[in-house]
Amino acid sequence: MFRIFDLSLLLNGFPIEKAKKELREILALSEQEHALFIENKKQEIVTFHLENNSFYQELVGIKTFKNWNDLPILNKKNLQKPLLERFSKGYSSKNSYINKTSGSSGEPFVFAKDKYSHALTWASNIYRFSWYGIDFNTSFQARFYGIPLDFLGNKKERVKDFLSNRYRFSIFNLSDPALEVMLKEFEKKKFDYINGYTSSIVLFAKFLQKKNIILSDICPTLKVCIVTSEMLFEEDKILLEKQFGIPIVNEYGASELDLIAFQNTEQQWQVNAETLFVEIIDENDQPVPYGVSGRIVITSLFNKAHPFIRYDIGDIGILDEKSTLQKPILKKLLGRTNDxxxxxxxxxxxxxxxxxxxxxxxxxxxxxxxxxxxxxxxxxxxxxxxxxxxxxxxxxxxxxxxxxxxxxxxxxxxxxxxxxxxxxxxxxxxxxxxxx
Incomplete structure (x- = not known):
C-alpha cells in the first residue's frame, strides 16, 4: 500500500522509520531498563545543551551539573527572545523543524526541534492513535481546527491536509448554517475519525442534539473522536458520546514538545514517558509526590536543536498515585497557572x-x-x-x-x-x- 503520510515526512527530512524503530525499542524495555533509560537520557540531553547551547549555559550558569532538582525551571518568558540566540551549535532553521506556539497562554514564542526529535513526535502520535485503529496513512480525518486566512498560508495548510489524508472544517464560523454544511460532509464522506478543538466539536454535538441526529448513523465509518487543546468537561464528554455514537478520547499536548498525555483504552490519561520526562513541582521548584497538585514541568529527552529542560508549560496538574516511571497517569489537569x-x-x-x-x-x-x-x-x-x-x-x-x-x-x-x-x-x- 502507498504510504503517502510516511513518505511526506521522509521527503521533508524527518526519518520516520528510524524514529518508529527507536520508539518500539523504548516500549519493549522492562521497568528497570526504562528507569535507566530515563536517567541516561536526562543526563545526556542536559550535558549536550550545557556544552552546545550558549542560551542554556547562561540560564544554568555552570558547565556541569550534579543534582537534577538544582537545574533551573525554564519558562516561556525565558524563551521570548530571537530563535537565533537559542539554537544549539550545528543547528539552524535550515536543518530543523521551526514553528510557533499558539499563544493561548498569552506568551507566544518561536521554537525549533531537530528533525529526528520531530520524527519521534510523529512516531509517538502514530503509536497512540493506533490504540483506536487509526492509521495516519489510510484513515480519513475530519479536522476541526483553525486555518490561516492569508492566501499562501491557507494553500500550504490545504496541501498538508491532503498529504495527511484529512478534510478540514474551518472553525471560525460555527453558525447553524455553517454547521449544517459540515453535517452534509459527514453524509457524503467516509470519515474514520474526528480530531480537533474541544469547544468547536462540542458545539457541533449540541447542533446534532437539537436536530436529534446521531453522527455514526449518517457516517457509519467513524471509529473515534479525539479532542485536544481545550478542557473537556465530563458533561461534554457524555454529550459527545451520545451524539457521535463513538468513543471520545482526550488528548493533551504542546506543539513545542509532543503529545504529553493521551487517554488509553482503559480510560486513563497515560503520560508520554518515551520521549518526555514529566514532573509535577511545588512553589519551591521541587517535585511533589504522586497525588499532589503542582506545576507541570516537562523535559524533551531528544530535542538537540533547542533546550526544553524542566520547562514550565504553564499548567497545573496531578499525577495519579498509581503512576510509575514507565507508565505515569495524569489524574487531573486543573488549568493554566495564569487562569x-x-x-x-x-x-x-x-x-x-x-x-x-x-x-x-x-x-x-x-x-x-x-x-x-x-x-x-x-x-x-x-x-x-x-x-x-x-x-x-x-x-x-x-x-x-x-x-x-x-x-x-x-x-x-x-x-x-x-x-x-x-x-x-x-x-x-x-x-x-x-x-x-
Whole structure:
C-alpha cells in the first residue's frame, strides 16, 4: 500500500522509520531498563545543551551539573527572545523543524526541534492513535481546527491536509448554517475519525442534539473522536458520546514538545514517558509526590536543536498515585497557572471553578451554546455567552447563589449575550481569563 503520510515526512527530512524503530525499542524495555533509560537520557540531553547551547549555559550558569532538582525551571518568558540566540551549535532553521506556539497562554514564542526529535513526535502520535485503529496513512480525518486566512498560508495548510489524508472544517464560523454544511460532509464522506478543538466539536454535538441526529448513523465509518487543546468537561464528554455514537478520547499536548498525555483504552490519561520526562513541582521548584497538585514541568529527552529542560508549560496538574516511571497517569489537569482568580478576601481559586458552577446551571435547557468568563476587577466578572434567547433573572440569580456558596459573597457579575465569541487566531476558545 502507498504510504503517502510516511513518505511526506521522509521527503521533508524527518526519518520516520528510524524514529518508529527507536520508539518500539523504548516500549519493549522492562521497568528497570526504562528507569535507566530515563536517567541516561536526562543526563545526556542536559550535558549536550550545557556544552552546545550558549542560551542554556547562561540560564544554568555552570558547565556541569550534579543534582537534577538544582537545574533551573525554564519558562516561556525565558524563551521570548530571537530563535537565533537559542539554537544549539550545528543547528539552524535550515536543518530543523521551526514553528510557533499558539499563544493561548498569552506568551507566544518561536521554537525549533531537530528533525529526528520531530520524527519521534510523529512516531509517538502514530503509536497512540493506533490504540483506536487509526492509521495516519489510510484513515480519513475530519479536522476541526483553525486555518490561516492569508492566501499562501491557507494553500500550504490545504496541501498538508491532503498529504495527511484529512478534510478540514474551518472553525471560525460555527453558525447553524455553517454547521449544517459540515453535517452534509459527514453524509457524503467516509470519515474514520474526528480530531480537533474541544469547544468547536462540542458545539457541533449540541447542533446534532437539537436536530436529534446521531453522527455514526449518517457516517457509519467513524471509529473515534479525539479532542485536544481545550478542557473537556465530563458533561461534554457524555454529550459527545451520545451524539457521535463513538468513543471520545482526550488528548493533551504542546506543539513545542509532543503529545504529553493521551487517554488509553482503559480510560486513563497515560503520560508520554518515551520521549518526555514529566514532573509535577511545588512553589519551591521541587517535585511533589504522586497525588499532589503542582506545576507541570516537562523535559524533551531528544530535542538537540533547542533546550526544553524542566520547562514550565504553564499548567497545573496531578499525577495519579498509581503512576510509575514507565507508565505515569495524569489524574487531573486543573488549568493554566495564569487562569486563577484572586478574590477580594485574598482567596485564590482556579478560574475553572466559575466555569463549573455557571456551566451546570445555564446549560440545563440547552439554550446557552458557549460562554467565557473574564475577571476585569477584583470583585467583577464578565460572562459573555452565545444563546438562542437571553438569560432570564431566575437563571442569573441561581448562578449568583451558587457562586456565593462555592466561592464568596458580594462578587459582581455582568452578563453579555453575543452572536459569536472571540477566539484566538488559531480558533481556540479561552474559557477563563483574568485581566487583572
Amino acid at each position: 486563577f482568580a484572586v478574590l477580594p478576601s485574598g482567596k485564590k481559586t482556579p478560574g475553572l471553578t466559575f466555569y463549573y458552577i455557571t456551566k451546570s446551571i445555564i446549560e440545563d435547557d440547552g439554550n446557552v451554546k458557549e460562554f467565557v468568563i473574564k475577571q476585569t476587577k477584583l470583585d467583577l466578572f464578565e460572562i459573555e455567552y452565545v444563546s438562542e434567547k437571553e438569560l432570564n433573572l431566575e437563571q442569573i440569580n441561581k448562578i449568583k447563589q451558587a457562586i456565593d456558596l462555592y466561592l464568596e459573597p458580594d462578587l459582581k457579575f455582568k452578563f453579555t449575550r453575543k452572536r459569536i465569541l472571540d477566539r484566538s487566531n488559531r480558533g481556540k476558545l479561552k474559557q477563563f481569563k483574568s485581566l487583572l
